[in-house]
Amino acid sequence: MESKKIIITGGLGFLGYSLLKKFQSKNNILVIDNLSSNVHKIEEIKNYKSCELINLDITDNKINKVIKSYNPDYIIHTAAQTSVINSINQPEKNNKINIDGTRNIIESVKELSDCFFMLISSGGAVYGTPNYLPVDENHILDPISPYGISKMEAEKITLEHLKDTKYKYSIIRPSNIYGAHQKEANVIPKFISLMKKNKTVSIYGDGNSTRDYVFIDDIVEIINKICEKKTEGIFNVSSNEEVKIIEIFNKLKSELDYKKNPKYISKVDGEIMNIYLDNSKILNLIRNFKFTNIGNGLKKTLSD
Numbered sequence: 001m002e003s004k005k006i007i008i009t010g011g012l013g014f015l016g017y018s019l020l021k022k023f024q025s026k027n028n029i030l031v032i033d034n035l036s037s038n039v040h041k042i043e044e045i046k047n048y049k050s051c052e053l054i055n056l057d058i059t060d061n062k063i064n065k066v067i068k069s070y071n072p073d074y075i076i077h078t079a080a081q082t083s084v085i086n087s088i089n090q091p092e093k094n095n096k097i098n099i100d101g102t103r104n105i106i107e108s109v110k111e112l113s114d115c116f117f118m119l120i121s122s123g124g125a126v127y128g129t130p131n132y133l134p135v136d137e138n139h140i141l142d143p144i145s146p147y148g149i150s151k152m153e154a155e156k157i158t159l160e161h162l163k164d165t166k167y168k169y170s171i172i173r174p175s176n177i178y179g180a181h182q183k184e185a186n187v188i189p190k191f192i193s194l195m196k197k198n199k200t201v202s203i204y205g206d207g208n209s210t211r212d213y214v215f216i217d218d219i220v221e222i223i224n225k226i227c228e229k230k231t232e233g234i235f236n237v238s239s240n241e242e243v244k245i246i247e248i249f250n251k252l253k254s255e256l257d258y259k260k261n262p263k264y265i266s267k268v269d270g271e272i273m274n275i276y277l278d279n280s281k282i283l284n285l286i287r288n289f290k291f292t293n294i295g296n297g298l299k300k301t302l303s304d
């Protein structure tokens, strides 16, 4: 994309900041973030002359005025309460951010003359326990956690407000995103951090549960391509590579020359044993796209 005005909500986050780095050289960017994490990036943002940062909560009524006066060509909505555990412990707070916050932004979109809206939803969390694998976009939505329910509601709000209007939209359902500089709540950075400190790594269950992953550079490139073409629709974004958690452990173990064995602890109730997403819809749209395989992605994560 070039010469566009882009709002990135949650632009200090793992995905949001990676998008900002991709787009900043040829576009103008406004980051809306309440600084609830990654505050160290505030100084880094100052190096990007085309970027502005506003410290604002997406649930704040002022958002409407801010969005209207910036008048963006694109809004990429990544800001969210992202922890499943926090969503269970504080469901009202989770819903306020993920549901009311999304509504707040979309209502502002409808006051613009033109805008492409992209919601970053969730892959695994909205589908719940799969009826079949790999899970495609037509699979029933049956989320288990308040986080998953709130992402499903955010999708519904997007469709209710924008489908069949002059505003184009896209809903992205990523699998587990990974890459360098990700917060430690996620499994790969957590394993890396523990191994680097030579501490014991705990694995829930027997290590055979499976997930699929998407490398940060891949999802950033796919978002770029969808935005460029202003393609409407709902898309899984995943490598479609089903990986056991013990394989992640073993690959990192060998890369980091870590000697300890994992400690197996009881699986969390309600945790899905196996899930991975069908990515054929996005590959039909972006032909010849090659997803980074987990081995190469982990090497890049460690070297960056």
Ligand SMILES: NC(=O)c1ccc[n+]([C@@H]2O[C@H](COP(=O)([O-])OP(=O)(O)OC[C@H]3O[C@@H](n4cnc5c(N)ncnc54)[C@H](O)[C@@H]3O)[C@@H](O)[C@H]2O)c1
Binding pocket: 009, 010, 011, 012, 013, 014, 015, 016, 032, 033, 034, 035, 036, 037, 038, 056, 057, 058, 059, 077, 078, 079, 080, 081, 082, 097, 101, 120, 121, 122, 123, 173, 174, 175, 176, 177, 178, 183, 186
């Ligand atoms: N990381 C993954 O594996 C993954 C997988 C599927 C979906 N997602 C979704 O992708 C999006 C980005 O995830 P991430 O990993 O970059 O998360 P992150 O936690 O790194 O970033 C979220 C950002 O949003 C900001 N934020 C949170 N609440 C806010 C609020 N009320 N107002 C304004 N800003 C607020 C935070 O300060 C942070 O900078 C989220 O919507 C998440 O649900 C992430």
